[in-house]
Amino acid sequence: MPRTTTGAQTKEHANPAREARLAIRGGKHRGHTGGLAPGYVQGNLCILPADYAMEFAAFCQRNPKPCPLIGAGAPGDPGIPTLGEDLDIRFDVPQYRVFRHGELADEPYDIGDAWRDDLVTFILGCSFSFDEALLDAGIPLGHMAGGENVAMYKTNIDTVPAGRFSGKMVVSMRFMTPADAIRAIQITSRFPGVHGAPVHIGFPEMIGIEDLQEPFAGDRPEVRDNEIPVFWACGVTPQVTVAQAKPPLCITHKPGAMLITDLLNKDLATP
Amino acid sequence: MPRTTTGAQTKEHANPAREARLAIRGGKHRGHTGGLAPGYVQGNLCILPADYAMEFAAFCQRNPKPCPLIGAGAPGDPGIPTLGEDLDIRFDVPQYRVFRHGELADEPYDIGDAWRDDLVTFILGCSFSFDEALLDAGIPLGHMAGGENVAMYKTNIDTVPAGRFSGKMVVSMRFMTPADAIRAIQITSRFPGVHGAPVHIGFPEMIGIEDLQEPFAGDRPEVRDNEIPVFWACGVTPQVTVAQAKPPLCITHKPGAMLITDLLNKDLATP
Numbered sequence A, B: 001m002p003r004t005t006t007g008a009q010t011k012e013h014a015n016p017a018r019e020a021r022l023a024i025r026g027g028k029h030r031g032h033t034g035g036l037a038p039g040y041v042q043g044n045l046c047i048l049p050a051d052y053a054m055e056f057a058a059f060c061q062r063n064p065k066p067c068p069l070i071g072a073g074a075p076g077d078p079g080i081p082t083l084g085e086d087l088d089i090r091f092d093v094p095q096y097r098v099f100r101h102g103e104l105a106d107e108p109y110d111i112g113d114a115w116r117d118d119l120v121t122f123i124l125g126c127s128f129s130f131d132e133a134l135l136d137a138g139i140p141l142g143h144m145a146g147g148e149n150v151a152m153y154k155t156n157i158d159t160v161p162a163g164r165f166s167g168k169m170v171v172s173m174r175f176m177t178p179a180d181a182i183r184a185i186q187i188t189s190r191f192p193g194v195h196g197a198p199v200h201i202g203f204p205e206m207i208g209i210e211d212l213q214e215p216f217a218g219d220r221p222e223v224r225d226n227e228i229p230v231f232w233a234c235g236v237t238p239q240v241t242v243a244q245a246k247p248p249l250c251i252t253h254k255p256g257a258m259l260i261t262d263l264l265n266k267d268l269a270t271p
Helices: A016-025 A050-062 A128-136 A178-189 A236-245 B016-025 B050-062 B128-136 B178-189 B236-245
Strands: A040-049 A069-072 A096-100 A103-106 A119-125 A151-158 A168-176 A228-233 A250-253 A259-264 B040-049 B069-072 B096-100 B103-106 B119-125 B151-158 B168-176 B228-233 B250-253 B259-264
Touching (some): A040 A050, A040 A236, A050 A069, A050 A236, A069 A259, B016 B259, B040 B069, B050 B069, B069 B259, B128 B178, B168 B236, B178 B228
Antiparallel strands (some): A040 A119, A040 A259, A096 A103, A151 A168, B040 B259, B069 B119, B096 B103, B096 B250, B151 B168
């Protein structure tokens, strides 16, 4: 017998993610989103013309570790109801970057004017979600303790190409004690929707990183004795890929100013 | 409505584990058990007088990584029905070691004569089970390729004492590429019943191992470039612990000549 719904009342719960989005939409918050709506998934944004969209969707499907797709819009539709009922991608990110033919053209606070009927929105998971899980597990993260950005590196690891999209993987790196590295591998394996398990541990040169003190992005990491560098696929990978493909138009979030979704980090975890 | 059983017939399936035990009991197999009854869990044996048994049970409970208890007998009872319906621990192991006051006294093929009404049997999981899972996942294991024993080391990691039982943890070590090490951590995390996740990776000296080329037991490992040493808690730990406690009587299996149980390795995996 199918389970019947017994008319339970739908309660209007406070939703800190929606409140943060509304503050952003109203121009009340324009900076980084780190620390806003703790526990809720924040996502990387990539908007492309329909002509490029299916190729990018295929690129994400083929490269789930750097490009974990957690939401997508229909062509021309600025809503993504699976990530927030009233979400409007034209106004709900604190600051955007508009690229034309691969060149940064503008950094607007909304993209109401830039929106077109052929644009498709992609939202990719970000390591904020698993950083929260690592901290909850008592694993110290050097970059967060110092209020810095995690160190990111270009590697020699090829992504799987799809149409005009291809290139090398970008990784983020966290130094950890051996015991914390083991625990971090266990924890992040449960979060395939936000980069999942590390792609490498131990030997930077094996993945084409010559000097850990020269990150491609983020801050220089502090090195401590008896710690192992642990490398995760990074959501900057698709940005580099898209920049190389030079589509006539591409809109992303400004780094650090993410889309706050109604998804809960803990709901991304596999059993 | 509760699901009803519809009288499905109970079929007598061939049981390679039981067949192997019967061959051993009949004196037809007296050597190592590696490769016998593939897919079935093999266990480490430790038999102690009742006077020591509860302390050892507590020691196992407090140290599940080196001492994963997968079966125990009632005092004086040589059967362990949870591991095999007709299992008789006095005859079903190919060769035993009898220790008196911590000294090796005998290596009999059965312990029918040595059995007493106050003896308690403990069966501990062994890394054979997770080695099988690693090989199934395509992770090469140097010691198995060379037909050697895995390298084992005494560490400076304290076990949690229980009564007269205490001491340092013994670990086994497998060299792996970084990618295989990450995968091996994921896989063995799903096998808490057979030592679980590694206790250490990367820096032998951090856990008191001065020279990987001087194992305490097993064969010297082959070192390859760009491989990481990965360390698991080892079932030799309780043997060393018991030897130090010097009970008047202790009976173990001869190394490599394990108890073959009716449990399946795959059934030990968590989801």
